[in-house]
Amino acid sequence: MRRFPGTILSASALALTLALSGCGTGAATDAPAAGTSAAPSSTGSGSDAADGGSAAARDAFFADGVSHRISVAWEESDYADMVAAYEADGAKDWIQADITIDGTVVPNVGVRLKGNSTLRSLSGGGARMAGNANTSNTMEISSDVPESLPLLIDFDKYTDGQTYQGLTQLALRPGSPALNEALALALTAASGQATQRFAYSTYSVNGSPTQTRLLVENPDETYADSLFGTAGVLYKADAESSFRYQGDDLATYEEQFKQLNAEGSEDVQPVVDFLKWLSEASDEEFDAELADWVDIGSFARYTATMNLLVNGDDMAGPGRNYYLWYDLESKKISVISWDLNLAMTGDAAASPDDQLSIGGGGGAVPPGQNGDPGTPPGGSDPASDPAAASAANEYGGGMAGRMAGGGGRGGNELKERFLASEAFRPAYEAAYADLYDRMYGDGTATELLDEIASAVPSSDGVTAEDLAEQAATLRTFIDERTEALEDDV
Template identity: 40%
Template sequence: MATPPSAGKRATAARLKHRIPVRVRHYWKLLASCAAAVVALIVLAGNVQVRPIVTSSSDGRSDDVTHNVTGSVDLFDNAVAHTVSITYSAAAYQRMMDGYIATGDKEYVRADVTIDGTLVKDVGLRLKGNSTLAQLTHKGKTRPFFGEGAEDTRGGPNAATDGRPAGGGQFPGGGQIPGGGQFPGGGLGAAGLGGVSLDSAKPEELPWLLSFDEFADGRRYQGHRQVAVRISGMGGGSTVLNEALSLAVIDEAGEPAQRYAYAGFQVNDRPVKARLLVQHPDANFADGIGDGVLYKSLSTGRFTYQGEDPTAYNDDYKQVNNTGSHDLQPVINLVKWVEQSSDADFDADLASHVEVESFARYVALQNLLLNFDDMAGPGHNFYLWYDLDTKRFSVIGWDYNLTFSGDAAQGPHDTISMGGMLGGGGFPPAGFTLPEGFTLPEGFAPPGGGNNAGGGAPGGIAMGNKLKERFLASGKFKNVYEDAYRELYRKIYADGVAVRSLDALVAALSGVKGYDGAATKSDADRLRSTIRQRTTALAKDPVINR
């Protein structure tokens, strides 16, 4: 007897049903609901951008420390003649230098560091700086300020045969700027922004960053994750007295400043040289300020709004502390508001975004110290501090090795120029174009791009900062700025804080191994002259005498 068609279909369905696992058959309604929910999410939220909470891989708060090396004495006690001795593999050092010249990457080499008698093994050591390293010569080669690499044809790393300092890349044909003018010392690459040449054969003279946790997670030295070994600037000579003096007077003025000390610095049994050590602004530094989030402005950064995606700002800011609990959104909000607010709104609402009195003091200090390379300079040297209680920002300075250079008579409302290099209209001059095949270095804008407000000529160094420019241009904040300027002038110059601080620094430096008495006297005399000229010139200014 033939099977009815309907019965055959039921039998087939039964066989297929039993091929489905029992658990699936039991929970098919739940699974169907989940599938429907997934489809709904895809349809309804498929175009919604999901933004990460954490946008920086930098270190978090100090409670991440797993091992704190206490040392024997406070590293930044200026009453102590500190010593720092570094040893590393010569082969590893050469590989690191070869890599930097070839690619520009600043890789860490593993080193053992003895600080004031305390040995710390496997410390990360790398080159530090951007334009500063345009001075560096390695095996007769440089990594020029402009371009991808160049042979040093001037007779070796220390023998300049054409009247220019050795080291650093040059424009073709020498230091002449197309269209007229010349860089100090014959070439920007020759002297970088510091006025001296550097040789990889003399590591005791190079700019370094010591990282205590690079090869040992969670390790600190006296709470410090990193320590910078600073190099000379235009106003500081070989002793970097200008940066130490700037940090001293900023601290005396009651503003946040990094700690510092001089130390006898030795590398692999080479001659000892007195060097300036400076606290690197890390999570430990942030914890000392208060309850807030610290953001570093990067040399490649711009103070411009680039949308709400925090990853668009990876080249602009680095979050230093509180990663995981806070993100970059406050900075994005600030930049957007500064860029897009009307003049009336800027005047009315600045105090809701920024600690106005603190910012006035920051801006006044940069002028008083003749600091060209501040938040509006080519290096974008500043940190943003976001107070979690007030929900407002303060600006903290960093990298003061170009202070006390330039025209000592520049007034409270004058734009500070770097040692006369910029003249009145910026650098390079109008009409300047890069030679064929040359590229601008990290931290500088290409022709027609970048933020040139505040002094940079089109196609030149990217300078300017919209927050600083709008603040100084606003009539509403003129009095608060001038009040801060007048108070700080009287403390730093009229009351003699700058001179006394310089005398104390010279006395401390004289007890450090590797001390060069002649260089220290020369640098100190030059600084005293600048302080005297600045004191006299500003004493006649209407802002001071109001």
């Protein structure tokens, strides 16, 4: 299987590549690999649960051939308060819990709700699906079913220095079993791009029936410092962030672009400088000078990947799902994908020229028309207008597709000007052709899907028959996407 130009990998080499790249698919087993946990009766705390926070321990957690068993115990009153806080004003308050992973008890961890559109039903929208009929996510999201909710688990929230298997945080993703998100992560890693590692687990809360859930490493300081092996700063874009210059006061941007590492030595100034330049650059200046600010090759791969995966909720989507990486040596910005739970769920026939969107933003931009269609001239910016944001956010089941025009909460000036520019068209087309071959053309997507599906543990909520049916749906999408793009690349 072709992974990189001129390299052919056998199936066994593929498994090794996935393990080393962090795209662990795991085997369909509840037993952890040697060294991944203590005996079932042990209690993890600090270094003995974490193996000193080492990279080897983190690798073991996400290693190929491993799935996990997780149960969480919290006070029902604390949970009720957490849900009530979110229902009241969208606050994501932390509560204390004990978590048992593969038999190891890690006490006194922090747990909070994680997500945006997925959680909207908790504030009055009623139970909803984590995805739609075309995804491999089948679980309804409801506060009456605590094990259905997406969570962020923070091991050292209440106990300084406590980690598990070298991990400080884990994201428990929405949906079950979320094959599309796992496959999208695996394909991104297999194409040589920065992404997040994942593993599957059976999961329960306070003795509830088990669900099959996807665990994804949550980018934190450790993740940021090891991302590329070079010095840089990682920023997480907030869901309510605005990719626009808003003056020189750094405080304006610090909540919008949360800095994850290098605090004390670096700040958000590089992002502000870039946004200021972007706001002032003419089309000619954009074409001539963008390479001074942005890693063009990396960004071409990012935009091509989002299209290939049919992900309309990327940096231009309503969820603002992306990270910015600022390389301290090259002084250039790259974009890293995040939250791919709506990838591979939309129009499999979308062309390389389509700008995919959810609910109205980020529509097709005519060639040569630079700018941000996410907010029409004279219109409200949903990032600063709660009423506009609320209306724009109501995009139902999250169907990604081709949306003409603007006016929604989505949109990102950098992405749209880049794709509209004839100067950068060759870079985009070259990246697209290469990535199509790596993801679809050589059968990688199908092979990875088979490996991932074989790794997913069954549970009370997901039977082997359920998994087979959902894998078949995703395999059909892969076949349709491969055929649709064959003549375009």
